[in-house]
Amino acid sequence: MAAGEPAPHDAENSARTASEGAEPKQPSEPTDAERPADPSGAAEPADPAGRASAIRPFLLTAGRVSGSGTAPPLPVETQIVTTPEGLTALRSLTFERHDLVAACRHPQSVAELAARLRLHLNVVRVLAEDLCAAGHLAVHVPNARTVQDISVLRRVIDGLRAVPDSRGTLRDSG
Helix, strand or coil, X not given: CCCCCCCHHHHHHHHHHHHHCCCCCCCCCCCCCCCCCCCXXXXXXXXXXXXXXXXXXXXXXXXXXXXXXXXXXXXXXCEEEECHHHHHHHHHCCHHHHHHHHHCCCCEEHHHHHHHHCCCHHHXXXXXXXXXXXXXXXXXXXXXXXXXXXXXXXXXXXXXXXXXXXXXXXXXXX
């Protein structure tokens, strides 16, 4: 297709507008009235973390795939919480760093944060390590012996069985 030729879907518009002397009609964003309604009736989430980021992950971490040190990446079960310094500096932080510090007012795992903020897991790891180095976050890495201890897994399973289901019945302890 040559540079001056109209696109095939614009041929009718171009012929009509050339005779009328008007500009060709360009496709536009639908207005709120033209957009289909959400079948669930729910409004869009007010939470800015409700939408996935259109920014590439490597831009958020300046191309880094690990934090500033040579330590291994944070395990997904690592608990992260905002420090008082992080709360003080919250207004000065930008974009994802702000969202990460704001989301960590209560301890959360790296995996939970990645899901909640809709960020790639490694992006959360890198940003968390940076914010920890700056004193904005406190990181609590689980004890490796506890993670591999079968008795911990057994206690978790027993605890889950002790929780009643939606009908109020307990599961058997099989």
